[in-house]
Amino acid sequence: MAALRTGVGLVMIAAPRSVAATIRGYSPNLIVHSLKSDIVTSEGIEQLSGLLAASNALVLGPGIGRHPETVQAIPLIINEARKMGKPILIDADAIRALTVARELLKGILITPHAGEFKAISGMETPERWRSRLPICRKFALEHGCVLLLKGHDTVVTDGSRAKVNRIGNPGMATAGAGDVLSGVIGAFLAQGTELFAAAVAGAYIHGAAGDIVRRQKGFHMVATDLIEALPTILRRYDRVTK
Secondary structure, three states, rough: OOHHOOOOOEEEEEEEEHHHHHHHHOOOOEEEEOOOOOOHHHHHHHHHHHHOOOOEEEEEEOOOOOOOOHHHHHHHHHHHHHHOOOOEEEEEHHHHHHHEEEEEHHHEOOOHHHHHHHHHHHHOOOOOOHHHHHHHHHHHHOOOOEEEOOOOOEEEOOOOOOOOOOOOOOOOOOOOHHHHHHHHHHHHHHHHHHHHHHHHHHHHHHHHHHHHHOOOOOOOOHHHHHHHHHHHHHHHHHOOHH
16 A cells, blocks of 8 residues: 555555455455465465566565465565566565575665564664664675665665665554555655665655654554555655646
């Protein structure tokens, strides 16, 4: 829903058959493809490959789970998208799945919070962004990826370039807010924005949406509030060409 509000024309969700109907019923705006299994497994690669071929970008991870068969399937999905030249955003449990396959980080964007970053890097991250920045830059440079480390101040870096987003508020520390961020960035990737720029823009817009909700509702927000605030931020940048 966040990707749709950000401007993509079509969102396709590949979901296990155990939850596909529930997701399909959530909104008529979503195109849901039911996988043949009750979890994401390597058996669904052929079906996923067909969906990837019809897509402009891949967001992988939110809600995917940590079942051993799913963990084994995640690298295969990433490689399939990479073969097709699709931009890739990895979030949530899919990040943890790469702890034993960090070579797959090259050329992709990951969006961990501090716990997920520790899982994949083995490193604790300080609270303050000035102390986080060198750790993030080193990791991104070593692995050839773009890293967006979520937090009170979000750090985005590809190892050489770096941005710190300080827009947003503590009310955004709510379940699902990170998935909204992935949807926003995924929309930019689908529109052809390069990884670093998409991550930087997404972090800012996500935080700005959170500040709109804070003014409306205080800190008593949920993730779907952020989605509804996205058009208010984005319409400032709308351009109509004749």
